[in-house]
Amino acid sequence: MNCIIIDDEATARTIIAQLCSNLPSLNVLEEFPNAILAMKYLNQNDVDLIFLDIHMPDFTGFDFIQSLKNPPKIILTTSDSKFAIEAFEYDCIVDYLIKPIRLPRFEKAIQKAELTKVKQTTNNTSPKAVETDSGNDLYINIDRRLIKLDISSIYLVEAKGDYIHVKTENQNYTVHSTLKKIEEKLPDSLFLKVHRSYIINTKKIIDIEDNSVLIKKDVIPVSRSNRPELMKRLNLL
């Protein structure tokens, strides 16, 4: 299994790498001191297994897991057991190792990982309606008239009661629909729901500050639960 190690503590990374070296079935590809660097790596590389520390500053192990669309198998590593119950709410987590990790327990975790089949989500494989039916266009119904929009020109969708405001490069539209319906029609590769009332085109972001993004002249709130996914989409330096 190709694996990576994510832990802000160099001592922990070194120990896990040493434990891995005892098992020929494991190949450590990379080690990362934080989750953001690991996310960048995972955008371009496939791995079978992640050793993930829960307790990291700014971006915890659980934040990291929530940011992954199709997570590989994960073995959590931590200095205490209090997160164990939360850990097993995630299908991708195959085991939970308490530091300091000893070889017999480590081997047992690897056996579990080898035997576990992680349920894969279909997020990456289910094309949205726009991509199959109408190319890059979206038709909206305004006063019984179907108006064609170029999807890439949409930069913001805002929920307002029974209506949504669709903002494009050239014009804004108010449509009788829901955020959920339009979300299903917009491609994941461009759009992201950052708040219960807002979907943004991530390619149009101007800047991000704490819990908000600037798109055109609109400052849009980003909810805490959606922030990890937003951060994952960014090509961070």
Add this chain to the structure above:
Amino acid sequence: MEQPNFSYIDTLSGEDEAFKNKLIGIIKTEFPNEKDVYLQNIAANNFKKASENVHKLKHKITILGLEESYKIATDYENNLKENKDLGKEDFQNILKVITDFLATI
């Protein structure tokens, strides 16, 4: 007071002296930095950050075989989370014991 030992590191290293030396070197580099960050946070009465620092230091406490000290550190970490510094002196004694030990190797 219990003293640090290499029992865990020896078991982990087996015959691999190079790995043992490498790991000890990393601990000797990383521990003083983690301790300093903790001391800065506790001096600033930033108990939440200090609790996170204690949590991180607990790993090195266990690596060095300090089982009783680990319990003291866990209690202290929990106190800090509740905005109390009860157990501070005992914890800082543990840090001193480790500092002295690392200075001898």
